[in-house]
Amino acid sequence: MRRRINPPLDKIGRSVVRLGLRANHVTYAGVVLGAAAAGAIAFEVYFAGMLLFFANRILDGLDGAVARHSKLTDFGGYLDIVGDFIIYAAFVFGFALARPEENAVAAAFLILSFVGTGSSFLAYAIFAEKRKITTDIRGRKSLYYLGGLTEGSETIAAFALMCLLPGDFALIAWIFGSLCWITTATRAVAAAGSFSDGPSS
Numbered sequence: 080m081r082r083r084i085n086p087p088l089d090k091i092g093r094s095v096v097r098l099g100l101r102a103n104h105v106t107y108a109g110v111v112l113g114a115a116a117a118g119a120i121a122f123e124v125y126f127a128g129m130l131l132f133f134a135n136r137i138l139d140g141l142d143g144a145v146a147r148h149s150k151l152t153d154f155g156g157y158l159d160i161v162g163d164f165i166i167y168a169a170f171v172f173g174f175a176l177a178r179p180e181e182n183a184v185a186a187a188f189l190i191l192s193f194v195g196t197g198s199s200f201l202a203y204a205i206f207a208e209k210r211k212i213t214t215d216i217r218g219r220k221s222l223y224y225l226g227g228l229t230e231g232s233e234t235i236a237a238f239a240l241m242c243l244l245p246g247d248f249a250l251i252a253w254i255f256g257s258l259c260w261i262t263t264a265t266r267a268v269a270a271a272g273s274f275s276d277g278p279s280s
Contacts, residue, residue: 085144088140088141088144089144092143092146092147092148095141095144095148096149100145101145102145102152103142103154103158105141105145106138106142106155108138109135109138109139109142109166110135110165110166112132112135112138113162113165113170114169116134116135116166116170116173117166117169117173119173120173120176120177121172121173121176121177123177125242125243125245126242128170128173129238129242129243132170132235132239133235135166136235139159139163142155160201167193167234168190168193171186171190171252172190174241174245177245178245178248182248182252185249185250185253186248186252188256189252189255189259192257192259192260192263195260196259196262196263196266199263199266202270203266203269203273206273206274210274212273228258228261228262228265229255229262233255233258234255237251
């Protein structure tokens with residue numbers, strides 16, 4: 080997926096830089112659209128919520144392209160990852176607000192699962208930085224990106240399915256949340272292999 084979307088985003092990012100906009104401006108706009116998506120879901124306007132979430136994801140990719148054509152900053156990377164986690168949780172919370180009797184427990188489980196994937200991702204990145212472990216498999220990034228079973232494309236697909244089949248949200252959330260825990264477990268295994276030899280010098 081990244082190989083397909085990166086070239087057009089790269090061209091757009093170059094044009095955005097020429098207009099004088101910064102990557103953080105794109106990130107802020109994406110967060111606003113993501114919050115609007117969660118609000119639309121809460122009011123059960125699911126198709127609009129899906130389109131707004133798609134727009135959020137496009138801007139999430141675009142801010143990185145803009146940064147690569149201008150300047151990568153630690154604060155920009157911080158904004159990007161914090162915005163991602165908040166919007167993911169807010170989107171799921173929207174389904175809980177829409178139909179609490181049907182969706183609340185499944186939504187809580189999925190948000191809990193996001194805590195697992197998010198904490199395992201960030202903790203690995205911290206210790207990878209400490210040990211000077213780097214990778215460019217996913218392009219130039221502000222922090223180390225460790226893969227997993229439930230990454231960006233899979234999350235987008237799951238969220239789209241929730242919007243298209245809102246009556247099945249609970250089932251989708253339970254399944255996707257379980258896959259998130261598999262991701263968390265594989266990252267723990269990767270951390271054990273990378274960091275279990277004692278503290279780095």
